[in-house]
Amino acid sequence: MTAPVKARLQPPTLVQAQLDAFNAHDVDALLAIYAADASLFQHPDELLARGAEQIGARFRARFAAARPRARLLHRIAIGNHVIDQEIVDAWSDDGWSSTELVANYEVRDGRIARAWFISGSSTTLRPARRADIPRLEALIRRSALALSAGYYSAAQAAAVTEHVFGVDTQLIDDQSYFIVERDGAAVACGGWSRRRTLFGADRSKTGPDPLLDPEHEAARIRAFFVAPEAARQGLGRRLLAHCEQQAGAAGFHALELAGTMPGVPLYLACGFAMVEEFEIALPGDIRVPLARMRKAIAPHAPHIPAA
CATH class of the missing domain: 3.40.630.30 (Gcn5-related N-acetyltransferase (GNAT))
Incomplete structure (x- = not known):
């Protein structure tokens, strides 16, 4: 996804592109969607990662540990904010997990500038x-x-x-x-x-x-x-x-x-x-x-x- 194309995307379309890249485990595509100085938070203010290097490392570690896939349940768009309700399933050699998630994405200048995550109920399978x-x-x-x-x-x-x-x-x-x-x-x-x-x-x-x-x-x-x-x-x-x-x-x-x-x-x-x-x-x-x-x-x- 080139920069001129990203700039033309409306916030819901950009967030969908982020979801697709996440499910494809494509770190490069994800980093092209997030701003270079983007910040990720556990709601309300616990910093998870800031900037391309930390965000990229976070995604790579997650994809290496399991094979996650997010299922969109509901989406609300308000101005430059997009709020997704998701179920994130992940498979590993030992088992699987399924976690409820609410994500609030703030879009600026055609990229995701900040995101806040709220984790809900979690189901896991293990030996x-x-x-x-x-x-x-x-x-x-x-x-x-x-x-x-x-x-x-x-x-x-x-x-x-x-x-x-x-x-x-x-x-x-x-x-x-x-x-x-x-x-x-x-x-x-x-x-x-x-x-x-x-x-x-x-x-x-x-x-x-x-x-x-x-x-x-x-x-x-x-x-x-x-x-x-x-x-x-x-x-x-x-x-x-x-x-x-x-x-x-x-x-x-x-x-x-x-x-x-x-x-x-x-x-x-x-x-x-x-x-x-x-x-x-x-x-x-x-x-x-x-x-x-x-x-x-x-x-x-x-x-x-x-x-």
Whole structure:
């Protein structure tokens, strides 16, 4: 973008060009849009960067750490100010984050002279650690009991939660089980496995859990749970996409899972096909139906594309 072209752009068009350059991770294009002495602030007055050298360094560090992409939700233009409401998603090798953001851009002489940023709620996905186990167990119990309504009886939900659901620490040790946090609170969990066990917590395992052959066997999708207050907000889809990418990068050609009835609609919507329905027998003469499901994936899959 040349200087004469920038000078002709109206503030909303210039800010859109900034958003496009950010999503393209094009530092040179960003620096051509910001004034040479521009200042960036965390609202109201915490200086983040000033001048091309600091602003360029800030963008380069951010793009190196992750692959961010901003989604514009709403834009207001008032004189030489443009206010954007955005969601900024970022992907790294370990997980992803999603942060609400309000940005106020001040345009002077065809360039952005100052910008103020207000960060809102933040959601992150990261590998779970053993220290997270008490939080994960509490989340799993809340999710299983609340979201089973309409699919399982109260007795079935209680039995499967007590005897089957829970954390498999082997997945945590393999760094393939993840926790999703929103402003520090655990709101979802789930993972994938390169091992033979299809479902169940530590207490239901009875022997060795050998590794699968990626060329001929399907990786497992394991223990997906979402907090009741965070249901139907896309967290399960995001988590599944992350697990699919990691399993593909490990050379697997397919995914397999044993889904609960409440989870079947999500898995169908995400491309899984029903293989069979079966029941497990639990104490108290209670039988709980599950669904074995499967999905073909591409090995060495690329990272999750931005929405």
